[in-house]
Every structure is written in C-alpha cells, then in structure tokens.
Amino acid sequence: MIEIGEVVSAADGKVTVRFARTSACGKCTACGMREDQTEVLLEFEEEGLSVGEKVRVEMPSGGFAVSVLILYGIPLLMLFAGLLIGLAVFSGPQRELLAALTALGATALTYGVIKFWDHKLKKARLFQPRLIKKEEII
Secondary structure, eight states: EEEEEEEEEEEEEEEEEEEEEOOTTTOTTTTTTOOOEEEEEEEESSSSOOOOOEEEEEEOHHHHHHHHHHIIHHHHHHHHHHHHHHHHHOSSSSHHHHHHHHHHHHHHHHHHHHHHHHHHHHHHHHOOEEEEEEEEEO
8 A cells, every 4th residue: 555644854864754544544553553543653764855745655565464364364273273183182071172272272372472473573574664755745
C-alpha cells in the first residue's frame, strides 16, 4: 500500500513524516497506528527533505501475508499437530480430552514463541514502511 505523508521535521539526516488515517487503513495497524488514532508519525533516515514537503511511503503488502501466516497459519497447524500427537500418545477413556489439551498447549506454546520473537520480526524490512519518493507540492 502506498500512502502520501507530510514531512513535519527534518534534522541530522532523519525526517519525521505525518500520515492521516485513510479508509484503506481499516484495522491494519501495520504502520503502528492504533485504531483510535487519526494520524501517525514515522521516522526515516533520509537526506534532502525539508519540513512541509509531501512524500510517498510504501507499506509492504508482502508483509501482511507473512503476518497472517505467522499469526494464524502456524498456530492452526500446531493445533492440528498437537491434536494428532495427543491422539497417538494417549489411550483410554480420557483420550480425546488429553488430546484436546495437548492441542491447546501446542497452540499456546506457538503463540509464546511468536511473542518472544515479535520484537525481532517488527524490525525486519518486510514489515517496515519505506520512503520511496518525494511528491511535488501542489
């Protein structure tokens, strides 16, 4: 997704760009904007821009697909894997209950690992907006 923002500060090779929330944003929060915010400020390392200039910023669309896979696909896979492992390991009258608990445990463990790696994933280029070009001021 490409958005247009305005440079609100520029110093020492860093610029801060302000974006207004658009209808395309929905509940995405990829740029860090919470649902109740009307605008967000992002910092970029960029030379040659001045306050008031309009710039284009790309929010990588591939990052969204990977995020969905990480947050939903992998835990769902682990839920089924935990269920199958539980059914293979346990026997007796409580077999289904123990298999379900194993499945929930595997899913919880998966979300714990995702939470642990979250700070590193957020810094990956795939999830970071990038400045792609200046816009002419009209």
